[in-house]
Amino acid sequence: MKTKKRDLLNRYIPLWSIVPLVTIMAVNCLIYWGSSALTAGRYHFDFTMAFDREVPLLPVFVWFYILAFPFWAVGYLLAARRGKDMFYRFVATDLTIHFICFICFILIPTTNIRPEIPGNTLSEKILALVYSLDGGNSPSNLFPSIHCYVSWMCWKGVEGSEKVPKWYQRFSLVFAILIIISTQVLKQHYIVDAAAALLLVEFFWGFYQKGQRHKWVVHVFAHKKK
Numbered sequence: 001m002k003t004k005k006r007d008l009l010n011r012y013i014p015l016w017s018i019v020p021l022v023t024i025m026a027v028n029c030l031i032y033w034g035s036s037a038l039t040a041g042r043y044h045f046d047f048t049m050a051f052d053r054e055v056p057l058l059p060v061f062v063w064f065y066i067l068a069f070p071f072w073a074v075g076y077l078l079a080a081r082r083g084k085d086m087f088y089r090f091v092a093t094d095l096t097i098h099f100i101c102f103i104c105f106i107l108i109p110t111t112n113i114r115p116e117i118p119g120n121t122l123s124e125k126i127l128a129l130v131y132s133l134d135g136g137n138s139p140s141n142l143f144p145s146i147h148c149y150v151s152w153m154c155w156k157g158v159e160g161s162e163k164v165p166k167w168y169q170r171f172s173l174v175f176a177i178l179i180i181i182s183t184q185v186l187k188q189h190y191i192v193d194a195a196a197a198l199l200l201v202e203f204f205w206g207f208y209q210k211g212q213r214h215k216w217v218v219h220v221f222a223h224k225k226k
Helices: 002-012 015-039 050-054 059-066 068-080 084-107 122-133 146-158 166-185 191-209 215-222
Strands: none
Touching (some): 015 068, 015 084, 059 122, 084 215
């Protein structure tokens, strides 16, 4: 019975991928909340540009913003089903960008000025809740945008995979773009935050696809004792 349950679980979530996935989640929490604690009380830079001021506030996009969380979970699990080599390249990309985000959060603390929410619709109430849970009137850790980079990683993780239906690959791209747009029209991030996030993903995705540059991740998570 235990063997059948193990085989069933392994069919949907490769057992060897669980530790890397849990590690990524733990690193994300430590970096986001840890950097906020370390920079509390320090001066925070505001990278707002003229373009950002012209972008309207569209509270209805809050649904894309919060649906990013289950989208991330599915995306990272599907990336694991592409096989060990591809997934470890994926993990190497993710952890490297997380580390760079931490350095940026510490060296260049960022914030912005959130707008007043004009109405009382359900979307506006949910957005107000998002604001309150995410720093209130003093948001931080904006540059680069983790929301944008993780969403883009979800698409990169399934792009071209023979084990993921084409329709989901297309959906993943569209939904990732909608999440990125949501960060802008909800005033959670500004254009420089999103641009930096996408550039980091594209650069390090290409970097780790070449040669054996991801072997440090293999050594950490797949090293077998002799």
